[in-house]
Amino acid sequence: MDARPARGGDPDVPLIVRGALRGLRGHAAHDVSRQLADAGRGPLAAHDHDGPRRDRDARRLPVRIGVQPRVQAAGGHGAQRLATPGGVASAPSRGWSRKGRGPGPVDGSGQADGSGTLARMTVRCRIAPSPTGPLHIGTARTALFNLLFARHEGGTFILRLEDTDVARSTAAYEADILSGLHWLGIDWDEGPAMGELAERGPFGPYRQMARLESYRAAVEGLLSRDQAYECFCSTEQLAADRASQEAAGQPPRYIGRCAHLTAEQRAQRRAEHPAPVIRFRIPAGRVGFHDLVRGDVSIDTSALGGDLVIVRSDGTPLYHFTVCVDDATMGISHVIRGEDHLSNTPKHILLFRALGAEVPAFAHLPLILNPDRTKMSKRKSQTAVADYIDQGYIREALINHLALLGWSSGTDDELFSFDDLVERFDLSRVQQGGAIFDRERLDWLNGQWIRRLSDVELVERSLPFLRASLVDAETDSSLPTADDLLPLVPLVRERLPRLDAMGPLVDFLFLDHLSIEPTLLVPKRWDAATTIDALTEARRIIAATGETVFEAEELEPPLRALAETRGWKAGDLFMAIRVALTGRTATPPLFDTMVALGYARTLERLDGARLILDPATSGT
RNA sequence: GCCGCAUUCGUCUAGUGGCCUAGGACACCGCCCUCUCAAGGCGGAGAUCACCGGUUCGAAUCCGGUAUGCGGUACCA
Numbered sequence: 001m002d003a004r005p006a007r008g009g010d011p012d013v014p015l016i017v018r019g020a021l022r023g024l025r026g027h028a029a030h031d032v033s034r035q036l037a038d039a040g041r042g043p044l045a046a047h048d049h050d051g052p053r054r055d056r057d058a059r060r061l062p063v064r065i066g067v068q069p070r071v072q073a074a075g076g077h078g079a080q081r082l083a084t085p086g087g088v089a090s091a092p093s094r095g096w097s098r099k100g101r102g103p104g105p106v107d108g109s110g111q112a113d114g115s116g117t118l119a120r121m122t123v124r125c126r127i128a129p130s131p132t133g134p135l136h137i138g139t140a141r142t143a144l145f146n147l148l149f150a151r152h153e154g155g156t157f158i159l160r161l162e163d164t165d166v167a168r169s170t171a172a173y174e175a176d177i178l179s180g181l182h183w184l185g186i187d188w189d190e191g192p193a194m195g196e197l198a199e200r201g202p203f204g205p206y207r208q209m210a211r212l213e214s215y216r217a218a219v220e221g222l223l224s225r226d227q228a229y230e231c232f233c234s235t236e237q238l239a240a241d242r243a244s245q246e247a248a249g250q251p252p253r254y255i256g257r258c259a260h261l262t263a264e265q266r267a268q269r270r271a272e273h274p275a276p277v278i279r280f281r282i283p284a285g286r287v288g289f290h291d292l293v294r295g296d297v298s299i300d301t302s303a304l305g306g307d308l309v310i311v312r313s314d315g316t317p318l319y320h321f322t323v324c325v326d327d328a329t330m331g332i333s334h335v336i337r338g339e340d341h342l343s344n345t346p347k348h349i350l351l352f353r354a355l356g357a358e359v360p361a362f363a364h365l366p367l368i369l370n371p372d373r374t375k376m377s378k379r380k381s382q383t384a385v386a387d388y389i390d391q392g393y394i395r396e397a398l399i400n401h402l403a404l405l406g407w408s409s410g411t412d413d414e415l416f417s418f419d420d421l422v423e424r425f426d427l428s429r430v431q432q433g434g435a436i437f438d439r440e441r442l443d444w445l446n447g448q449w450i451r452r453l454s455d456v457e458l459v460e461r462s463l464p465f466l467r468a469s470l471v472d473a474e475t476d477s478s479l480p481t482a483d484d485l486l487p488l489v490p491l492v493r494e495r496l497p498r499l500d501a502m503g504p505l506v507d508f509l510f511l512d513h514l515s516i517e518p519t520l521l522v523p524k525r526w527d528a529a530t531t532i533d534a535l536t537e538a539r540r541i542i543a544a545t546g547e548t549v550f551e552a553e554e555l556e557p558p559l560r561a562l563a564e565t566r567g568w569k570a571g572d573l574f575m576a577i578r579v580a581l582t583g584r585t586a587t588p589p590l591f592d593t594m595v596a597l598g599y600a601r602t603l604e605r606l607d608g609a610r611l612i613l614d615p616a617t618s619g620t
Numbered sequence: 621g622c623c624g625c626a627u628u629c630g631u632c633u634a635g636u637g638g639c640c641u642a643g644g645a646c647a648c649c650g651c652c653c654u655c656u657c658a659a660g661g662c663g664g665a666g667a668u669c670a671c672c673g674g675u676u677c678g679a680a681u682c683c684g685g686u687a688u689g690c691g692g693u694a695c696c697a
Contacts, residue, residue: 130697165696235695251622252693277695294625303623305693312695319697343624343692366626373689401632404645408633412644431633434690438631441646451659494659505657556655574655586657 123155124333132168135180135385138368141402143186146336148425159191161207180385184395203330215317218325227354230276231258232269254306278311287346292363292427299346328357336363366406367434392499397446405435447497455489462502469503491588514583521579523572539606547599552591580609
């Protein structure tokens, strides 16, 4: 099945439910879908996209943008290609060793298998988010690492929705997750439909609640082989068991009350308790595996809590079970996930074996932490990707930052585009200890990447933020357009840690009435009289410059001369003018600001400022 | 409680037995640049490599133990 051309998608599809740029009104829909459309063209690597970008009408946002299908490099993504020799050669020393079905990163044995050829492998990774909350930073990071690994190895990246927790899953969260990943440029080769994008991939459906039949069949198999059984214990019984175990200082575990019922007993229980759960038998012994990040790990199954419930009494399957069934049937070769699943891995391995499936390789990523070093949580940190988008972080920075949380290149480089990451990513360089999500570093990266955006790109991405900041302001003028913003880009690009900083930097250009704080108007070393004097003189000089030569180079010399002849510090004079024109003490360079404002409005505001300081001078 | 994993500047990290009197980046401080704010340049401070033993001529790097932290221990994912 080949749904590949569907990449990109119609930007007008309302993909985001609460996503990007929440808070914009009216015009927001265009901007949001525009951002999504941008993301759809492929992640980062801005230089690759400058061309096509200019072809599109960048100056008028409220138009429908035709998004080209993303062109996938070489041979079509999703094609299950052989590993490049380089990919195999770069397999980490913490290599991947397993028997059975050959393909996989090789730890040396593959190269020496005597066949004369490199072991063939098909890397298949997946991210399996649960739509029980908005897209979480940690999920995005895990998705990124899976994608990077898949791309680096020439493999396939799959997205699967784990929505078996029906009580907590919602369509809104699902949309938030899918659109958020898409916005980040984390696009999947196989996965569910999103908006008008069709589902794609040969192993669908990619939504677990649509795969119930497959779980049912798997359960049948386990039951028939006596690897699972019905359990009729009541919640009360189980709670009592747990309580007494706790009292005795024992770890809680299912005691196996229903593990060995006779056929008659089962029939009887079924009659009085028609809704049993199904438990998977956990055999005695140790389960060991080689984690690609942590090395050899081994856990005794007695620590697993007893036979595992895999199907609820209402018949819906549980996570540990579905994840294994799906990973097996979808041919997942590498399970890359958070460290919080490390302890669960033995259960999964047992399940894979019971299912008669190949056990994938595992790589457990370190956790992203709150500042207090606990697992990153909504309570203590900003975890929703949508919130970062709303604050004006750009995907290049988010991706760069996320990649550096737990992975390092081994060089002194700090800035990595998506393509750089794909090229250099290696699981063996993944850190083992958890990493605190450092906002200041993200801010710095964001500034770095904003500075690297083309003018047009910066306008496209920041205009929605500018407009949003002006929506609430009193203004008779219409909101600024891309045309209005474009010439300002050189003045602001170095001053934007985040896109939402655009408003405060240039809003005065689009406001009809400034409200100026009088105390700001008078420079520190000056008094009101001096300020009025200075503003009056400055107005005279600026007016004399004339409208036709209203340029920064023309304005600066005479005003400096004025300061000199009057014995004023140029900085003080400029500050007084600055506040008079903008109402702010921190602005783009003054003379450029005057030019942007224009001759007439500059004089008007100078007059207005004098009025504020001394209404009596209004006649002058 | 039990099981597992982790532990290098405040933070992200480099480091895989001698190149480490531990390197880079963010943040911080100072200087320079400068009309403000930024950006940029230069410099500084900041880590007895959790602790204790061991192996070795030599350990941040290998081994053992301890401590601390985190994670898991559901009819959540």
